[in-house]
Amino acid sequence: MTLAARLHDGYFQVPQDVSWKTIYVAGVDIGPATPGHFATEPPVDPAVYADWLDKIGVMGANAVRVYTLLPPGFYRALLDYDRTHLHAPLYLFQEIWLEAPAGGDLYEPGFTADYEGEIREVVDAIHGHADIPARPAHASGIFSADVSPYVLGWIIGREIEPHVAVITNQHHPGLRNFTGRFLSVRSANATEVWLTMRMDETLQYEASRYNWERPICFVNWPPLDPLKHPSTMPQREEISLREKELGQVFAPLTTVPDDLDVVSLDEEKITPLPDDPAGYFAMYHIYPTYPDFIFLDPAYQTAKDGEGPNPYLGYLQDLRAHYRKTPVLVGEYGLPTSIGIAHFSPNGMNQGGLSELQQGKALARLTENIRNAGYAGGMIFEWIDEWWKHNWIAVDFEIPFDRKPLWHNDLDPEQFYGLMKFVPANPRHWVDLWTAGTLDQFASSERTGKIVNVQASWDPSALYLNLTTNLRPGQRPDWSRVRYFVALNTCGRPCGSGMLAAAGDVKIRDGANFLVSIAGPVQTRLLIARNYNPYRKDLLGKKSDVTTIVIPRNLQTGLVQEGSFEEQVVETNRRIYGENGAVYPSVEYSRSALHYGDFSLNSDDYDSLGQFYYDTSTSTIRLRLSWGLLLALDPSEGLVYSGTDDHGKPVGGISREIRIAIISADLPEAGGAAAPFQIVAREFSGRKIQQALDMPWPTWSYVSSKAVLKRSYPAVQAAFRSVTAHSSD
Structure with missing residues (x-):
């Protein structure tokens, strides 16, 4: 042997x-x-x-x-x-x-x-x-x-x-x-x-x-x-x-x-x-x-x-x-x-x-x-x-x-x-969605901090957005005085909220189911329209004041004209009871916080968790928005979350485009509401957006x-x- x-x-x-x-x-x-x-x-x-x-x-x-x-x-x-x-x-x-x-x-x-x-x-x-x-x-x-x-x-x-x-x-x-x-x-x-x-x-x-x-x-x-x-x-x-x-x-x-x-x-x-x-x-x-x-x-x-x-x-x-x-x-x-x-x-x-x-x-x-x-x-x-x-x-x-x-x-x-x-085997291909001087509206032609170019790209993991500003190279936005908001409609139909209250009560005709609030390295968030959010708090039982996160049955995801936005909170560790008599409470966390870090693969400072980054060399705000975070059920064919069935399971609908609008706003020193000084959209009047920028939904059946x-x-x-x-x- x-x-x-x-x-x-x-x-x-x-x-x-x-x-x-x-x-x-x-x-x-x-x-x-x-x-x-x-x-x-x-x-x-x-x-x-x-x-x-x-x-x-x-x-x-x-x-x-x-x-x-x-x-x-x-x-x-x-x-x-x-x-x-x-x-x-x-x-x-x-x-x-x-x-x-x-x-x-x-x-x-x-x-x-x-x-x-x-x-x-x-x-x-x-x-x-x-x-x-x-x-x-x-x-x-x-x-x-x-x-x-x-x-x-x-x-x-x-x-x-x-x-x-x-x-x-x-x-x-x-x-x-x-x-x-x-x-x-x-x-x-x-x-x-x-x-x-x-x-x-x-x-x-x-x-x-x-x-x-x-x-x-x-x-x-x-x-x-x-x-x-x-x-x-x-x-x-x-x-x-x-x-x-x-x-x-x-x-x-x-x-x-x-x-x-x-x-x-x-x-x-x-x-x-x-x-x-x-x-x-x-x-x-x-x-x-x-x-x-x-x-x-x-x-x-x-x-x-x-x-x-x-x-x-x-x-x-x-x-x-x-x-x-x-x-x-x-x-x-x-x-x-x-x-x-x-x-x-x-x-x-x-x-x-x-x-x-x-x-x-x-x-x-x-x-x-x-x-x-x-x-x-x-x-x-x-x-x-x-x-x-x-x-x-x-x-x-x-x-x-x-x-x-x-x-x-x-x-x-x-x-x-x-x-x-x-x-991806090949370099990312960027599409220019908007360039200043074509559809822009500024409070002042000399205003700094304006968006001058919007680009989009994608891969099998995420949607990418580049928002280039007119700040000088090496200069950073003063996040205590300015906010940038990116309204997204991934549904391919009217959905989410028609009101962007945080962005200075800007109205958007077809609604937005997501709102990125860009507020610096610590406070940048991807918020979700409340009526589009499948994760809801509920009492754990009839005799309890303890809450849990559930996905309710028969949720609808239409357009609410003055809906609100909130964080996407999930429950990771469920409540546990031990035979030793101990009760271990559940653990929740918010997916909405966008991690600040350079997600460029070739960067010496590459951060694999990066979702938001300000590139001082090009004065560009860079966003990496994961398909999963955008509730795409199958991004390869444009299938997006559209509600839940009788059992509380997500159901989807096909979207053919992603609609994007950007609002740049001042923050008053004494607090109060944001004051928009720039709207980037296909068509708007005052604070009303009739038509956002749009990009065709990318679809694929092969991965290189x-x-x-x-x-x-x-x-x-x-x-x-x-x-x-x-x-x-």
Whole structure:
């Protein structure tokens, strides 16, 4: 039997001459979906993977993980890389992806047999002995590259939802033990038995067919960990408490909920048998943002690292202490660089809202935490940004699903975990919407601070506006004395508010659903017309004065002549009840504040979160307005939010144009209303805008992009070199 790798004293070892070399795993997960494609449409060109692997290797990584069988080109590129980097190869963790059983029971007839077929297919492909016919959502082709010497371990399954484990265990209460050729499990539940059986079958097939062996694991995550978490509560208990204390009304639960802390998968119950010298390990996906008990459990809040309090480290230490005999690998950890935030966590390690530099610093800290907590290694999620993905906070505003890979939603953190991003392949094309001297009206021809040119552009992420002023180069607006307002109508029809009160009671015939108030680096906002805003405050229950954010049913988005504008506020962390009696309040934040920073990719001061910037070299106000922030459901075809249905789900309508009007206004020293001194529009009279500027809505069905390393890359590179420097023979 040939061992590709083994586990020893909690770490991986690989053959080195006649002995073994210990390696600490510092790796990255590869989700292969490039812009315009789903995960089931990965690149087939080996050159794409070769470029990725080169950059991953230079970053200091020693391993990559893939979630399913990729096209043959990936394995050819990996083999070529490893043969030319014999002293520093990139090892592979190969996952054998598991779909969710339709009825929730892993033992459903046919389900296991289908998965066993997947196992054999993947093992054959890794050994370069597979010719797989084309079929939907699967890799196909001739797999001739034998990468088996470089595969550190097999990964079985996926993040199993708690309801699947509960249903499987309920249907098979008598399945408690299993003994195979390589692995055994005792005093287990039926889910643990099923997973152990699949792992044993994988090892048996590879050993009998190819006479090779390597470590193996199944995917686990904190919702199914074997620890006890007092800051959470089963859903049925929480519903009962909310009904009693708050007067909330819930529909009866008709399915098994995905509760935290009610069922577990415990790898300590599994024992490698004498025929398994390679060993067995546990693998967890551990993020600082989910579940909330990672930062809410009181025991974790006392943990500290060199930078201060760190509940993430507390959880890592607690989990690692449970596994006395089993090595543990962190198979996923990461933080996204989206503008939008889906969850707030301590130490600024939020799910979103991090610049690329902040991402790098935070990942370096997490990398050291994992190393210092005694894990066998860690793998960052993920290598590239994947545009097709969805996060709960944004998914309802990303329709239709089949066109999602065509645009990148800045509000969706799930699309921004990568260390490499994609930007337009070609320079941005600007369209002149207006130039002074054609349609302008000024209070004084000598007035400074006037807008003299308006340009627009776009890409799959955002709408861009340049408002050039007549200020001298190097001069900045006096934000205490002047405001600029940009009224936008993205509906393609009259909608929003017909009154721009903040801009000096300017009226706009067809209305505006958004109003940008440009007031300097700190106070610039993108406001939304109240009747267009889907996010509404409501009482949490009939007996409560606690509020929550909801999306009501049957919202209409017509034109209100004298409507108001407000901030777009969302709820990120929902109210939580703990079994320890604690109540953890919800967390809200406003998306309306536009982050000040230079978003030009070529700038030395580039800020990946930048949405507003004043360029003193050209005296230009620059705006980057994300399609998601403008509630475009599918900007690639001009589908915009137009209300909600009977279930409170967003519905859309097609817009063919974006209407834009700009108001420049003085602010009186003693306060009071803004006094407009310039209106930029197609047609207006006094303070009444009859026709705004307009640009055709840009549509596209193909994405032309190029890959660019994020500015987090150097920090990760330094962290990887640090944690791998301690490996020894």
